[in-house]
Amino acid sequence: MRGQPLEPARADASAPPGQGPERTDTVVIGAGPAGLAAAACLGRAGVPYVVLEREQQVAPVWRRHYERLCLHTVKEQSALPFMPFPDDWPRYVPRARFVEYLERYAERFGIRPRFGQEVTELVPAAGAGWRVRTAAGSRLEAERVVVATGYTCEPCVPSWPGQEHYRGQVLHSARYRNGAPFSGRRVLVVGAGNSGAEIALDLWEAGARPALSVRGPVHVVPRDLLGTPAQRSAILLSKLPLWLADAIGSTLARLAMGDLERYGLRRPRCGPLTQVVRYGRIPWIDIGTVALIKQGQLPVFPGIERFTERGVRFAGGREEEFDAVLLATGYRARLDRLLAGAAELTDERGYPRWHGREVPGRPGLYFIGFANPISGALREIALEARRIAAAIAARRGTVPQG
């Protein structure tokens, strides 16, 4: 039933009879950091808005991420508009604290999302504006829509031949909390993104025997270099021409991390900054996993070719046994689930091509929180939220406050 329009009779049943759709100025879809930042900025700008959230709380995705996760970006560069993190909070804010911050944020700006409202249909209304319909049967009409569903909307779960005969457990990192259930077990972590690298470290610390499966080349940078956060260095580097920034970035990374090729981690041919700017791939920001790899505590294997009954066979033919396989294979934005014709607006990875400004040819449609720039995703969200609110306020002729 996913993605299919609801039958009109059922949708109408939950709306009061004889009443048309509710009208508002702006609908914000999603109550994660992006949705909350947009709502706060709209509120300040005097724009009436409604926030729709498919789950029952704000920031549901952040609540479910694994326990040891901390922001990779420093708190000064990660706060949402108008509300810095408390002074005594750590430089890299832990996940649970970040959720607490988002709850306080919603409270402080009087944001009351409508929970349990999953948007299933977002289409241009006749004339101008947008029609929004939710799985619960609500119907709204708005001049503008801010899509803040995030790039972690749905886990990306690949599959391999032979998987149905594998006797161990296969699960996506979205369902991983901590390493305790895996103590003493052999676990293969698939994917060399930041969640894969950190979950492998978390498993190792919990007394499991993890290994990593890394398919392609990857850039590895230390989180702090000489006491300076990678994010800050990246912001400085991004002011240089790309070729120079790449050269400096690769040299620093090589000096800090050493030659990782002998451990199974190849460096991509294109530089670390080019990768972010062109392909949106954030490097592996190391918090200790590499030291384990170098000391032989965490073997690195190539990509999976197929599953066997007790483990996997890697590209190149080597077979190993594992009790569990953890897929740290990322997420998908899945804009096609709510927006008809989303494919025209998204790139090959399914992310929108326009960030924080009105989509050309789709008056009143805005995307926020889908960019993952080198300067940090949360910092970008704060910038986009202010920009969107200012644009909407200007269009309405209201004056933003503060």
Next chain:
Amino acid sequence: MGELDHWQPVRTSRELGRRPLGVRLAGQELVLFRTGDGAIGALRDVCPHRGMRLSLGTVQGERLVCPYHGWRFTAAGDGESPGTPKLYACAEAFAALERHGAIWVKSRHATARFPRLEPAGYFPVRVLRHTVRAPLEVVLDNFTEVEHTGTTHLFLGYPTERLAEVETRVETTEDSVRVINRGPQRWLPAPLERLFQIRTGDVFTDAWTTCFSPVYTEYDQWWADPRTGAPRPYRIKVFVFFTPRDGESTELVSLLYTSAPRWGRLGLNRLLEPLLVLLVDLEVRLDRRMVENLADKRPSLRGRRLGRFDKALGENRRRLARIYYGCEEQAVL
């Protein structure tokens, strides 16, 4: 669980160079070495052939070579003999690695978890090691009460004459014991106060949590404005690990952190680091001198007359027995 089943630091990273190093851990003699590709090996310090100390050998590539007959062992303990190529020899190996500036060892098949030592908001300064000639329990007792700080220490702690004003509180969980002490800071030389951004009359908080797999105490020490309660910017965090050498002596491995960004205050914080290391080293040496002079170093608390600052001692003993030694709680009380 036994004493060898926990990840315990035995040496600082700086102490282990290219040569193998003999160490004692819970009565066992081990040899530590760095292999050519950067891994750490820990083997029983006895060659399975004719009993030579492997710590007197040398490292060649990935292998530790016995000085007696040249048998060669990998970090996993797999051995080979140059004279008898088909022979299979195996030295007893332990799991070992280098992290946070220390060398850690545990028995190979134990699944104990590694202690979480990434204090958010703190920056690593140095790792120190001290050997104390007293059993683990006795050393731990000293490090989990503040009553001795006025007499034993020079800078950190509370003045003996105002000890009655110090509040002390114990909070326990299934596997940890937390102690929070709050009271007047003792006299400090003015330049020291200035450097560490402390004011005369500040309230000093010394709060710590002791965990038992392995045995370590995480100390948080900070100063605050007595009126507003606002903490001063310079805070100290120390993880002190209590690793038994044997029944009579204990290795103290201290991981020192501060809240001050390394290059903050125009680089002054960086210059303060050696001073802080010196102060902490001095204070631990003073502790050691006191503990080593004890007339009675029995681990047992039976028959002792304990005071209000000693509440954590019994709580520590129970968890030590259950979690660290893996035996009945009554066994060490």
